[in-house]
Amino acid sequence: MYSATLTLDPAFVVGPVRRRTFGSFVEHLGRCVYTGIHDPDHPTADADGFRGDVLDLTRELGVTTVRYPGGNFVSGYRWEDGVGPVGERPTRLDLAWHSSDPNLVGVDEFMRWADKADVEPMMAVNLGTRGVQEALDLLEYCNVPGGSAWSDRRRANGVEEPYRIKMWCLGNEMDGPWQIGHKTAHEYGRLAAETARAMRLMDPGLELVVCGSSSSDMPTFGEWERVVLTETYEHVDHVSAHAYYWEEDGDLASFLASAVDMDHFVESVAATADAVRAAGKHEKRIHISFDEWNVWYQKRAESRPPSGDDWPVAPVLLEDRYNVADAVVVGNLLISLLRHTDRVHAASLAQLVNVIAPIMTEPGGRSWRQTTFHPFALTARHAAGDVLRVAVESPAEETARFGDVPVLDAVATHDPGTGDVVVFAVNRSTTTPVDLDVDLRGFPGLRLLDARTLSNPDHTWQATADDATSVGPVPNTSAKVADDRARAELPPVSWSVLRLGRA
Structure with a gap:
């Protein structure tokens, strides 16, 4: 058994827990919208055709924001087709995913769903095949109270009050050659700057997200951010980051260390943004919206879109079945x-339902929680207050992709209002348990409120509609607190949460 130590101190604060960290993503892709959130024939469907079981699971998941309507889809989207x-x-035809969209769900329907789900909408505009004027038209439709052509069109469509959407994405993955309307950094930077400037003339209080790299493996990574932010710095608030991780060739050790790459991504983008800030003598600081992230098995058959004359509505696409x-x-x-x-001031797990998602559904039938749910x-539910900078002492194991990687990775949060401390920890070893020792002398008198661990001797176990409950977070009976130290045994390939407080 390995031994690892965490040391916590209330003075070592990184920043507040940001509720927008727990965002998600609904794209018109595969079955995310149709038979995902929207399925009028489902027994739980409401008057608007939204599945009640999915709404319940969305609220249980703790989602705070939802990015919409894409994704690659948005780069060819004509939003006005989906109103009225x-x-x-x-x-x-949706060229991004070789599908057809009947436009049964559009802006107004999505906004009704967001209200029912109690989530903040994060709207994306098409800067692939469209530009400044179309973005302004959508903003006018959504945020202007009335007295103009598009705001009055919204009111005529039955929505009297403006939506007042605050957060907007200026396109999607425009660095990617796969993107409809793909542009160079200079081309996109100029278009994004002009779009942002015009949108702020209509609504100065917007928060705008400019496209960063769609992967840290992109050949333009870093330079793309530098050029785009040089053009847009004073007009935007956030730069996006996108990253997907998947197990390749059975290299489980490297896969389990995927967060090493996310750390590198965030720190590299932040450094580039700060360099642009210094070079341009800007006062404000640009933050990161990590608005696409997840595990995605891109080489599997379900990730291949239709082809030829086949343009189906809501085909089965990207429906990965996740394991432990x-x-x-x-x-x-x-x-x-x-x-x-x-x-990182916002993040979006991509996506919410059916498409590389924590929630799965059958058309007209059952829904269930994947392992990733x-x-x-639990993190969305229990992370509160401040994020603490944790001192970690852990043995390391060698990985093919990242070299030596600590087997224990962890973060902690502290709620000054309640005094509660929550530790989130993973054991990335493929074979060896970890004896975790948490030094709580900075928080004297805490006791254990709860400890749960997600693991299984078979790390390939997957949830299904028939069995989604055999494997899940269970009480970790090894967890104990004594003399201002918490201890727990963490199995190999495991995720755990320890809740500590005085209640």
């Missing part, structure tokens, strides 16, 4: 996001 009488809306190891990685990626809360839900 449903029977008059056109069906359009995937859930441990998702929990570790959340640890990385939290420990960078000084720079649990670390997200």
